[in-house]
Amino acid sequence: MTAGGPALFTDLYELTMAASYHARGLDEPATFDLFFRSLPEQRRFLVSCGLEQCLDYLESLRFGESELSYLSTLDLFDASFLDRLAELRFTGEVWAVPEGEAVFEREPVMRVTAPLIEAQLVETYLLNCISHQTMVASKAARVALACGDHDFVDFSARRVQGNEAALLGSRASHVAGASATSLVLAGQVFGIPVSGTMAHSYVMRFRREADAFRAFARDLPGRAVLLIDTYDTVEGARRAVEVARELAADGVPLQAVRLDSGDLGELARRVRSVLDEGGFTDVRIVASGDLDEYRIASLLGHGAPIDSFGVGTKMGASTDAPSLNAVYKLVEDADGPKLKLSPDKVTLPGRKQVHRSRGGAGLESDLIALHDEEVSGGEPLLEQVLAKGARTAPSPSLEAVRRRCRETLGLLPQRLRGLGPEEFEPFPVTISAGLQDLLTCIGQVHE
Amino acid sequence: MTAGGPALFTDLYELTMAASYHARGLDEPATFDLFFRSLPEQRRFLVSCGLEQCLDYLESLRFGESELSYLSTLDLFDASFLDRLAELRFTGEVWAVPEGEAVFEREPVMRVTAPLIEAQLVETYLLNCISHQTMVASKAARVALACGDHDFVDFSARRVQGNEAALLGSRASHVAGASATSLVLAGQVFGIPVSGTMAHSYVMRFRREADAFRAFARDLPGRAVLLIDTYDTVEGARRAVEVARELAADGVPLQAVRLDSGDLGELARRVRSVLDEGGFTDVRIVASGDLDEYRIASLLGHGAPIDSFGVGTKMGASTDAPSLNAVYKLVEDADGPKLKLSPDKVTLPGRKQVHRSRGGAGLESDLIALHDEEVSGGEPLLEQVLAKGARTAPSPSLEAVRRRCRETLGLLPQRLRGLGPEEFEPFPVTISAGLQDLLTCIGQVHE
Numbered sequence: 099m100t101a102g103g104p105a106l107f108t109d110l111y112e113l114t115m116a117a118s119y120h121a122r123g124l125d126e127p128a129t130f131d132l133f134f135r136s137l138p139e140q141r142r143f144l145v146s147c148g149l150e151q152c153l154d155y156l157e158s159l160r161f162g163e164s165e166l167s168y169l170s171t172l173d174l175f176d177a178s179f180l181d182r183l184a185e186l187r188f189t190g191e192v193w194a195v196p197e198g199e200a201v202f203e204r205e206p207v208m209r210v211t212a213p214l215i216e217a218q219l220v221e222t223y224l225l226n227c228i229s230h231q232t233m234v235a236s237k238a239a240r241v242a243l244a245c246g247d248h249d250f251v252d253f254s255a256r257r258v259q260g261n262e263a264a265l266l267g268s269r270a271s272h273v274a275g276a277s278a279t280s281l282v283l284a285g286q287v288f289g290i291p292v293s294g295t296m297a298h299s300y301v302m303r304f305r306r307e308a309d310a311f312r313a314f315a316r317d318l319p320g321r322a323v324l325l326i327d328t329y330d331t332v333e334g335a336r337r338a339v340e341v342a343r344e345l346a347a348d349g350v351p352l353q354a355v356r357l358d359s360g361d362l363g364e365l366a367r368r369v370r371s372v373l374d375e376g377g378f379t380d381v382r383i384v385a386s387g388d389l390d391e392y393r394i395a396s397l398l399g400h401g402a403p404i405d406s407f408g409v410g411t412k413m414g415a416s417t418d419a420p421s422l423n424a425v426y427k428l429v430e431d432a433d434g435p436k437l438k439l440s441p442d443k444v445t446l447p448g449r450k451q452v453h454r455s456r457g458g459a460g461l462e463s464d465l466i467a468l469h470d471e472e473v474s475g476g477e478p479l480l481e482q483v484l485a486k487g488a489r490t491a492p493s494p495s496l497e498a499v500r501r502r503c504r505e506t507l508g509l510l511p512q513r514l515r516g517l518g519p520e521e522f523e524p525f526p527v528t529i530s531a532g533l534q535d536l537l538t539c540i541g542q543v544h545e
Numbered sequence: 546m547t548a549g550g551p552a553l554f555t556d557l558y559e560l561t562m563a564a565s566y567h568a569r570g571l572d573e574p575a576t577f578d579l580f581f582r583s584l585p586e587q588r589r590f591l592v593s594c595g596l597e598q599c600l601d602y603l604e605s606l607r608f609g610e611s612e613l614s615y616l617s618t619l620d621l622f623d624a625s626f627l628d629r630l631a632e633l634r635f636t637g638e639v640w641a642v643p644e645g646e647a648v649f650e651r652e653p654v655m656r657v658t659a660p661l662i663e664a665q666l667v668e669t670y671l672l673n674c675i676s677h678q679t680m681v682a683s684k685a686a687r688v689a690l691a692c693g694d695h696d697f698v699d700f701s702a703r704r705v706q707g708n709e710a711a712l713l714g715s716r717a718s719h720v721a722g723a724s725a726t727s728l729v730l731a732g733q734v735f736g737i738p739v740s741g742t743m744a745h746s747y748v749m750r751f752r753r754e755a756d757a758f759r760a761f762a763r764d765l766p767g768r769a770v771l772l773i774d775t776y777d778t779v780e781g782a783r784r785a786v787e788v789a790r791e792l793a794a795d796g797v798p799l800q801a802v803r804l805d806s807g808d809l810g811e812l813a814r815r816v817r818s819v820l821d822e823g824g825f826t827d828v829r830i831v832a833s834g835d836l837d838e839y840r841i842a843s844l845l846g847h848g849a850p851i852d853s854f855g856v857g858t859k860m861g862a863s864t865d866a867p868s869l870n871a872v873y874k875l876v877e878d879a880d881g882p883k884l885k886l887s888p889d890k891v892t893l894p895g896r897k898q899v900h901r902s903r904g905g906a907g908l909e910s911d912l913i914a915l916h917d918e919e920v921s922g923g924e925p926l927l928e929q930v931l932a933k934g935a936r937t938a939p940s941p942s943l944e945a946v947r948r949r950c951r952e953t954l955g956l957l958p959q960r961l962r963g964l965g966p967e968e969f970e971p972f973p974v975t976i977s978a979g980l981q982d983l984l985t986c987i988g989q990v991h992e
Contacts, residue, residue, distance in 0.1 A: 118761055227707070
């Protein structure tokens with residue numbers, strides 16, 4: 099990975115605006131909302147993810163010698179501002195939707211209140227972190243819905259956007275339901291179970307496919323997953339059975355075989371027959387190769403006897419919706435609630451809370467209201483996670499976040515659990531009377 | 546950013562295969578090719594990028610205490626293998642296409658020859674690094690072609706896949722033509738020029754738009770780019786002129802105005818008129834907001850008077866082709882050239898070189914040949930960059946890589962410089978007689 103502290107992970111304009119605020123003494127508290135302007139048409143809900151890394155960042159934000167020294171070379175900042183940066187700490191408060199929770203368009207998923215300079219400077223990092231992990235978790239949640247009771251494992255490390263994308267993407271897909279990841283670093287850093295099979299190159303290293311299977315199964319007793327498609331998948335299955343028999347004689351079970359190419363549904367059926375006829379009904383079938391929720395739903399819908407899926411690039415890079423339009427907008431400052439009126443980009447002013455209502459059948463609706471507004475029904479969704487720059491409570495474990503996500507997915511209305519592309523009725527997100535009044539009132543002031 | 550050394554940035558199966566090779570003494574030199582199986586249909590060429598970070602990784606690869614200690618918890622590896630990892634260094638040789646060069650499908654962009662364990666372990670990192678930066682550089686090259694003589698600046702940091710993706714993406718887009726980046730960290734780490742404007746939140750912080758313009762222009766004399774679409778773009782342009790007049794009286798020029806929403810072509814024309822009528826023909830117009838090569842080509846094709854483009858998510862996340870199918874395949878080992886026969890995934894065996902032919906009009910064709918094969922015409926494209934695990938020469942500067950990319954783009958046949966989606970004749974990449982003979986010969990052995 100490349101060196102460089104996160105304090106300079108910021109767009110230049112955050113710093114030039116901050117310098118101007120500093121010069122003018124405009125550093126009173128301000129509130130910004132981080133929200134998704136709209137959902138991609140391929141998504142019916144998003145899964146909030148990335149908060150944990152944002153809190154780490156906010157708690158540890160420092161401009162050190164190296165950063166200040168670089169900034170001084172830009173000929174943009176005076177000594178007084180650089181001194182301000184040298185002592186800058188994030189001292190504000192943050193309210194946020196917990197990780198693993200479903201969120202919808204226009205709802206604040208994070209609300210930052212801090213002296214204006216601090217609140218402005220953190221924009222780039224927060225947007226990047228939340229939009230990336232939320233994107234991956236939202237995609238992985240769809241894979242989880244398609245998989246139902248079947249396992250899926252994150253195989254995406256090799257073709258996503260850099261090392262950190264893979265590491266945090268593993269985290270996000272684990273939150274949304276992946277049982278394990280192939281990425282060893284994610285095991286070390288986050289404690290996610292790691293899982294792996296074998297590559298074609300291993301099979302090719304041996305003169306005969308069966309020799310490769312035998313060697314690998316012996317060297318990883320009970321843990322081997324044999325990749326059987328290097329030459330011919332069904333023939334490979336027969337060789338796997340041959341090796342499984344030898345192993346069984348020594349009391350060593352073969353765990354699974356993997357298919358990685360061809361017509362996975364048809365091949366899985368033929369491979370299942372070969373395994374079953376060989377007496378190995380316990381040997382599982384893992385499938386991989388350009389999989390996503392659509393392919394998995396189709397395979398399982400047609401009864402393919404696949405036990406577990408390795409899901410890679412299409413999940414890790416969320417290739418059908420490869421970005422989310424997260425924004426971070428000023429909603430209140432020393433002069434009161436604020437509103438932006440650019441075409442199609444109207445923001446909701448003021449400090450806000452989201453109230454989520456559920457009925458017997460699950461989630462019913464969300465109401466965006468002013469923070470202090472009295473509303474009837476619904477549970478507040480935003481929790482205070484940072485006060486005076488420090489966490490208000492220890493973060494939930496990754497396991498707890500996974501549980502929350504699983505529960506939330508279970509509470510989603512059935513129509514949101516569909517994969518599309520057919521039309522569906524969006525989840526109702528409405529605006530409270532108090533917020534509507536404020537919106538009308540400020541809108542008129544600007545006209 | 547999250548901690549964690551890159552040695553564990555590897556898929557688990559690389560380690561389990563390596564452990565098996567170690568147990569069996571199968572650690573003779575092997576050669577792997579890294580190549581793109583096919584080009585996305587939205588791409589007519591790719592721009593090789595990411596080699597520099599791969600060489601850093603290979604030269605510094607080490608399994609330290611923390612990594613070994615974690616691996617020992619997995620109950621997969623014996624002490625002998627962990628000892629092997631503790632002393633493992635990458636000792637092999639690497640041949641690669643220089644960064645900034647155009648590459649096409651099936652051509653090796655990197656060729657790794659090393660003891661099998663080393664060559665296998667580095668797969669995940671190399672694929673991740675090359676496929677990410679090549680993806681971004683290839684997209685940015687299309688933006689560069691659309692922009693022609695107009696500037697463009699990388700604005701993508703906030704919505705790509707994590708911090709490192711933004712940092713290395715800035716590098717890749719700079720290689721392919723972006724004149725600057727908004728990401729300050731990319732300035733510090735890579736020396737890329739940084740550039741920025743102002744946000745809507747700055748405008749909203751002031752009671753009147755003109756007050757915000759005045760303050761920012763005074764605080765950044767000669768460097769201010771005023772964002773004029775917070776309330777009404779044309780009205781914003783008039784206020785910018787008003788402020789520019791006051792500044793001019795003090796000898797301070799206004800650099801530019803920025804449009805970020807609405808019909809950019811129509812608004813640019815109206816804003817240009819306002820600026821020109823005000824006597825500010827030198828004040829430039831910057832446009833941003835969901836831009837990509839298609840929008841830019843359309844705007845410029847319709848004569849929009851836009852001087853510079855801020856290009857964000859669609860470039861940084863390459864949203865129309867958000868992944869590349871890079872693969873890393875065993876092509877030769879102790880037993881000779883190797884071949885994989887999975888359906889649609891046949892690989893080209895043996896150590897290879899690519900010979901690129903050019904004529905008076907530019908690049909004409911590529912020939913993939915065996916490394917030692919005599920071929921007529923063409924310049925070899927793969928250069929040796931690592932010998933015995935160390936760089937064979939200092940890396941070229943980023944400026945030199947940019948120059949190479951600019952030259953290559955200039956040599957591309959006109960049909961490859963088009964943006965699509967109309968049909969086009971792909972760049973001819975052929976296979977030499979020697980390679981064809983080898984392919985036929987090994988294919989028959991397997992039948």
